[in-house]
Amino acid sequence: MTDVPHPANLLSAEGLVKDYGHHRVLDEVSLHVEPGSIVGLVGRNGAGKSTLIECMIGLRMPDRGQAILFGKAATSIDDTDKSRLAYVPQKPDGFDWMTIAGMLNMIASLYSNWDAQLCARLLNEWKLDGTRRLQALSPGERQQVAIIRALAPRPSLLVLDEPASALDPVARRALLREVVNLVGENETTVLFSTHLISDLERVASHVAVLHDAQLRLHASLDDVKESWRRVWWPASSALPAQPLPGEQSRRALEAGGWTLLMHDATGTLSATLPAAAQVHPVNLDDLFMEVAA
Numbered sequence: 153m154t155d156v157p158h159p160a161n162l163l164s165a166e167g168l169v170k171d172y173g174h175h176r177v178l179d180e181v182s183l184h185v186e187p188g189s190i191v192g193l194v195g196r197n198g199a200g201k202s203t204l205i206e207c208m209i210g211l212r213m214p215d216r217g218q219a220i221l222f223g224k225a226a227t228s229i230d231d232t233d234k235s236r237l238a239y240v241p242q243k244p245d246g247f248d249w250m251t252i253a254g255m256l257n258m259i260a261s262l263y264s265n266w267d268a269q270l271c272a273r274l275l276n277e278w279k280l281d282g283t284r285r286l287q288a289l290s291p292g293e294r295q296q297v298a299i300i301r302a303l304a305p306r307p308s309l310l311v312l313d314e315p316a317s318a319l320d321p322v323a324r325r326a327l328l329r330e331v332v333n334l335v336g337e338n339e340t341t342v343l344f345s346t347h348l349i350s351d352l353e354r355v356a357s358h359v360a361v362l363h364d365a366q367l368r369l370h371a372s373l374d375d376v377k378e379s380w381r382r383v384w385w386p387a388s389s390a391l392p393a394q395p396l397p398g399e400q401s402r403r404a405l406e407a408g409g410w411t412l413l414m415h416d417a418t419g420t421l422s423a424t425l426p427a428a429a430q431v432h433p434v435n436l437d438d439l440f441m442e443v444a445a
Contacts, residue, residue: 167217179365238307244298253282267411295370
C-alpha cells in the first residue's frame, strides 16, 4: 500500500536507498510514523530492519532519500530534539566498567524529566541489582537495563530494535506492558522491530513489513482484521497475469491454484472472484507469510 506523508509525523522516511557494496538493503523505502502510534516493523533476519531504523533516526546516512525526525533532517536534530528521543539497539553496549546504578544516575543527570520512581520500580520488578557492573550482566539483563534507560526520560519518541530478542517470555511481557503504559500516559510514539508476531498482536497499532529491501505493507491492525483477506484461486480458473485490484501478493501452490493476499476496502471482493474461489480472513502470521514468502 502507498504510504501517504503527513506533516504531523514525528518520524518519516522518504525513498530511502542503502547499499552495502553490491547488496541493496533498502530500495526506495518510505515509512511514516503517526504521532501516538505503535508501529511494529517485521521482516526476516537480514531484511534490513536495523538499517532502516538507523537511517530514520540519523545514525546512518542513506545513499539516497531522506529521513525526517521532529520535522528536521534526521542527521541535523539538536540537543533538545535528542532529549525527546530514546533508542535501544539490538545489542546494547558501552559503559561496561560502570555499575547499573552509576550508569543510570549519570544518564539521569542529562534529563530534566527523568522519572526516578519509574527507574527504581523497574529495577526492583526486574530484579536488577544496581551494584552489579554492566560487563557482568547476561544479554537479557543488559537489554533490560537499556530499556529502563530509554523509558525513564519519558521520551516523545521511543525506538526499539528487537527489544525482546534476549528476554524470556515473562520479561518480554513485562516490557510490552511498560511500552503500552508509556504510550497511554505520555502519548509517546513507538517504532519497534521484531520477529515475534505475538509481540505485535499485543501492543502494536500498525504493522510494517520489510522484505527484499522494500516495504511491502504498512497498515493498521484494525485494517488488517477488517479488510485484508487471503484468497484461494482454483487452478480451474485462469488467473490474470496483471495484479488484480487490491492484490498485494500472489503465490502458486504445489497442489495447484494460487493463494493471493488482497485488500478488500469495499467489502465486495467475493463478487469479483471465480465461483470456486475461497476467501478467508488473515491474522498477522498469515499476513507475514504471504508478504514475505
